[in-house]
Amino acid sequence: MSLISENVIPGNHGKIFETNAKELEDLELIKNAALRVDGVEKVIIDADTYPKQFTVQTSKLVEVISIENEINKTGFHAIPKSIFPL
Numbered sequence: 001m002s003l004i005s006e007n008v009i010p011g012n013h014g015k016i017f018e019t020n021a022k023e024l025e026d027l028e029l030i031k032n033a034a035l036r037v038d039g040v041e042k043v044i045i046d047a048d049t050y051p052k053q054f055t056v057q058t059s060k061l062v063e064v065i066s067i068e069n070e071i072n073k074t075g076f077h078a079i080p081k082s083i084f085p086l
Helices: 024-035 064-072
Strands: 015-019 040-046 053-058 078-083
Touching: 015 064, 024 040, 024 053, 024 064, 064 078
Parallel strands: none
Antiparallel strands: 015 053, 015 078, 040 053
């Protein structure tokens, strides 16, 4: 494990997560849950992919596990995929 794989690095790079949510309302629920995590600045939903994806951008170093735990409370999963290309 590394700093990049276990954390979301601040800035516009972000980290892409996949989710098992399918409906737009569920994706909004996930977005709101992620925004409750301290340091999460922006959540961009990509509803046109399968499985559905969202990108989390932060203003400070945020642990991936804290985002996963907050989203798990909604009944859905968040699985980190990769970072934005630089």
